Amino acid sequence: MIKTEKERQATEMSYDKYDFRYDTNDYQIIFNRGLNKDVVKEISRIKNEPEWMTEFRLKGLKSFFEKPMPQWGANLNDINFDNIIYYMKPSDTNKKNWDDVPSYVKETFDKLGIPEAERKFLAGVGGQIDSEVIYHNVKKEFEEKGIVFLSMDEGLKQYPELVKKYFGTVIPYNDNKFAALNTATWSGGSYVYIPKNVKVDLPLQAYFRINAADFGQFERTLIIADEGSQVSYLEGCTAPRYSSESLHSAVVEIIALPGSKVQYITIQNWASNIYNLVTKRAFAYKDASVYWIDCNLGSKVTMKYPSIYLLEEGARGEVLSVAFAGNGQHQDAGAKIIHVAPNTTSTITSKSISKSSGRATYRGLLKVYPNAKNIKSSVKCDALLIDKESRTDTYPTIEIEEPDATVTHEATVGKIGEDQIFYLTSRGLSEAEATTLIVLGFVQPFTKSLPMEYAVEFNRLIELEMEGSVG
Amino acid sequence: MYGEIKMTTLEIKDLNVSIKDKEIVKGLSLKVKQGEVHALMGPNGSGKSTLSFAIMGHPRYQIKNGSILIDNESILGTSPDERAKKGLFLSFQYPSEIPGVKYSNFLRLALNSLRKAKSLEPVSVIDFHKMFKEQIKNLGIDDSFASRYLNEGFSGGEKKRSEILQLSILKPNIAILDETDSGLDIDALRIVAENINRLAKEENIGVLIITHYQRILRHLHPDFVHVMVDGKIVKSGGKKLAEELEEKGYSDYVKEVIAE
Numbered sequence: 102m103i104k105t106e107k108e109r110q111a112t113e114m115s116y117d118k119y120d121f122r123y124d125t126n127d128y129q130i131i132f133n134r135g136l137n138k139d140v141v142k143e144i145s146r147i148k149n150e151p152e153w154m155t156e157f158r159l160k161g162l163k164s165f166f167e168k169p170m171p172q173w174g175a176n177l178n179d180i181n182f183d184n185i186i187y188y189m190k191p192s193d194t195n196k197k198n199w200d201d202v203p204s205y206v207k208e209t210f211d212k213l214g215i216p217e218a219e220r221k222f223l224a225g226v227g228g229q230i231d232s233e234v235i236y237h238n239v240k241k242e243f244e245e246k247g248i249v250f251l252s253m254d255e256g257l258k259q260y261p262e263l264v265k266k267y268f269g270t271v272i273p274y275n276d277n278k279f280a281a282l283n284t285a286t287w288s289g290g291s292y293v294y295i296p297k298n299v300k301v302d303l304p305l306q307a308y309f310r311i312n313a314a315d316f317g318q319f320e321r322t323l324i325i326a327d328e329g330s331q332v333s334y335l336e337g338c339t340a341p342r343y344s345s346e347s348l349h350s351a352v353v354e355i356i357a358l359p360g361s362k363v364q365y366i367t368i369q370n371w372a373s374n375i376y377n378l379v380t381k382r383a384f385a386y387k388d389a390s391v392y393w394i395d396c397n398l399g400s401k402v403t404m405k406y407p408s409i410y411l412l413e414e415g416a417r418g419e420v421l422s423v424a425f426a427g428n429g430q431h432q433d434a435g436a437k438i439i440h441v442a443p444n445t446t447s448t449i450t451s452k453s454i455s456k457s458s459g460r461a462t463y464r465g466l467l468k469v470y471p472n473a474k475n476i477k478s479s480v481k482c483d484a485l486l487i488d489k490e491s492r493t494d495t496y497p498t499i500e501i502e503e504p505d506a507t508v509t510h511e512a513t514v515g516k517i518g519e520d521q522i523f524y525l526t527s528r529g530l531s532e533a534e535a536t537t538l539i540v541l542g543f544v545q546p547f548t549k550s551l552p553m554e555y556a557v558e559f560n561r562l563i564e565l566e567m568e569g570s571v572g
Numbered sequence: 573m574y575g576e577i578k579m580t581t582l583e584i585k586d587l588n589v590s591i592k593d594k595e596i597v598k599g600l601s602l603k604v605k606q607g608e609v610h611a612l613m614g615p616n617g618s619g620k621s622t623l624s625f626a627i628m629g630h631p632r633y634q635i636k637n638g639s640i641l642i643d644n645e646s647i648l649g650t651s652p653d654e655r656a657k658k659g660l661f662l663s664f665q666y667p668s669e670i671p672g673v674k675y676s677n678f679l680r681l682a683l684n685s686l687r688k689a690k691s692l693e694p695v696s697v698i699d700f701h702k703m704f705k706e707q708i709k710n711l712g713i714d715d716s717f718a719s720r721y722l723n724e725g726f727s728g729g730e731k732k733r734s735e736i737l738q739l740s741i742l743k744p745n746i747a748i749l750d751e752t753d754s755g756l757d758i759d760a761l762r763i764v765a766e767n768i769n770r771l772a773k774e775e776n777i778g779v780l781i782i783t784h785y786q787r788i789l790r791h792l793h794p795d796f797v798h799v800m801v802d803g804k805i806v807k808s809g810g811k812k813l814a815e816e817l818e819e820k821g822y823s824d825y826v827k828e829v830i831a832e
């Protein structure tokens with residue numbers, strides 16, 4: 102499957118559905134490029150924040166400047182922090198009614214299918230463009246149950262005590278260079294609180310859209326699931342394609358209190374010019390369950406390792422992830438599970454696909470603390486290589502400090518079999534269709550865990566990624 | 573019959589097929605017309621499966637000499653899907669497993685790409701399921717098949733029935749059935765044979781069945797029987813030949829080849 106230059110060009114992804122943009126002339130605020138204390142203070146001032154948050158941001162900034170660029174993973178050395186715009190406000194924020202949203206914003210959300218999804222199957226939805234959440238609404242029946250789903254900025258305004266109690270406790274301001282950057286410059290994201298024993302049977306969805314070029318999106322999400330509650334949160338991410346690089350660096354903190362169940366689903370489909378460097382972590386208390394379902398499509402570089410700390414007995418954690426590394430992309434993704442307490446269980450299932458010059462790296466950590474007796478964990482990583490140029494590597498770190506632990510680990514690297522392709526093509530499918538079908542089959546364990554609407558969209562995205570991949 | 577009905581002919585002329593530069597098929601000729609039933613018999617390793625892969629266009633099999641024609645047009649160099657679109661079908665001796673791909677999804681996709689090539693409208697999910705249900709009933713296949721993954725974990729017999737299920741939905745002009753009878757229990761063999769018969773008649777399919785056993789031929793009544801030894805057809809005849817082979821084995825023909 103050696104490709105000509107023309108065919109190689111054809112393997113560049115077609116993001117027609119997502120590759121549209123609006124000019125930023127009507128934006129209310131656009132900062133100058135670059136980052137310093139004044140930029141951070143100005144963000145905080147615009148948002149009218151309490152002083153502790155301004156201080157917290159500045160601590161984050163200091164840590165960001167102090168920390169060297171991480172060199173252990175994907176190549177980040179080309180990021181030019183001076184060329185990035187750190188805050189952009191497209192319009193008034195937090196509208197509860199579609200009619201109050203400016204027409205170009207509405208058009209963006211319409212194209213992404215958000216209003217339709219809201220009507221059909223969501224309990225609540227938030228839509229962020231660049232730095233700010235423009236639309237936000239929760240259906241009445243869910244609001245009445247006491248569910249809080251706001252932009253993080255609104256959350257801080259309306260629930261300062263709870264935010265102060267939890268913000269930055271799961272992921273400290275100095276956790277890593279990009280979490281520190283997010284702490285300094287965060288804007289938008291979601292604040293979610295599910296009251297005791299409330300089960301939200303429809304998902305909440307947040308949509309993060311980058312519209313502008315040379316921009317940094319730093320949304321910040323905090324989910325607190327109170328005792329015995331249950332929630333499913335979905336996030337979607339897209340951006341148009343520009344020739345220069347943008348940065349997306351989010352922080353997501355989940356607190357799963359005793360007996361709660363939290364599912365966090367990401368369908369990320371960034372344009373191929375985005376650096377996507379995200380820190381996601383959950384604390385699971387007694388008998389709580391946390392599920393990260395993480396789909397990494399698109400971007401230039403993604404580094405993301407959703408993690409779960411199983412802090413008390415009976416806690417359960419599961420990470421299910423898919424990464425697709427297309428031409429010129431590096432997906433450095435994985436999962437971290439930390440068994441702190443005895444009688445906790447975890448599963449990591451990772452599937453990666455590499456195509457053309459794409460590179461998929463699985464990087465994981467499974468840690469069992471001393472005295473965390475009777476824990477069970479299974480880690481399974483499967484990589485699929487589409488052609489000769491594609492690449493995959495696996496760095497599974499396992500640190501077990503308790504002899505009484507049941508841990509299984511399995512890693513496979515597969516290529517698409519010639520006989521499989523022959524079988525399918527002998528039935529009338531083209532080689533490209535056959536390859537795509539095999540890839541869809543490969544990610545099926547992931548797809549089947551998605552809500553139906555998302556499964557359809559996810560399959561469509563994989564088909565897009567695969568388009569023209571066979572020479 | 574109304575108007576002219578086009579009858580497809582598969583013709584193999586003087587074919588040499590190599591794998592990894594080892595010659596397996598050595599100057600073989602054979603002609604199968606739509607509506608005819610041919611049986612191809614021969615000892616293990618004589619090259620029967622190699623021949624069927626070469627006809628279907630497996631990239632690993634190199635054609636060193638000769639030609640494969642459909643209606644006098646060479647299909648050498650065309651891809652397997654193009655051959656499928658010309659009406660060829662191969663029931664595999666060992667079908668591949670494709671994890672995670674739902675049986676019914678796959679088969680509907682395959683059917684619709686064949687239909688597209690004939691400029692026919694795609695079959696809707698609902699219509700497909702009707703069609704599917706009817707055929708699995710004919711073949712005594714369990715309802716759960718639709719949602720199982722393609723050939724994954726199928727028993728030997730299930731794989732063979734599944735190949736015939738695909739035949740019954742895709743309705744080719746010429747079908748090569750590579751040991752479709754092996755691994756089937758007695759009842760399954762009867763059901764599969766009846767279905768092949770029915771399809772061959774109803775859809776006027778030309779059949780080239782590769783087999784080691786007389787049993788299935790008793791149901792299929794082949795018009796022609798060919799004996800393949802060491803990459804060549806060494807004898808062709810009628811149904812009688814199959815009976816003779818079952819009695820005596822291949823030893824007469826094997827000797828002949830060695831004596832050459």
Ligand SMILES: Nc1ncnc2c1ncn2[C@@H]1O[C@H](COP(=O)(O)OP(=O)(O)OP(=O)(O)O)[C@@H](O)[C@H]1O
Pocket residue numbers: 591592596614615616617618619620621622623665
């Ligand atoms: N991929 C391969 N690599 C090497 N040799 C092969 C390959 N495929 C087939 N052969 C050889 O070619 C010869 C013919 O094999 P083939 O499978 O066509 O025989 P067959 O007549 O179908 O036998 P059977 O009755 O056992 O199915 C055998 O000697 C086999 O070992």
Ligand SMILES: [Mg+2]
Pocket residue numbers: 620621622665750751
């Ligand atoms: Mg064989």
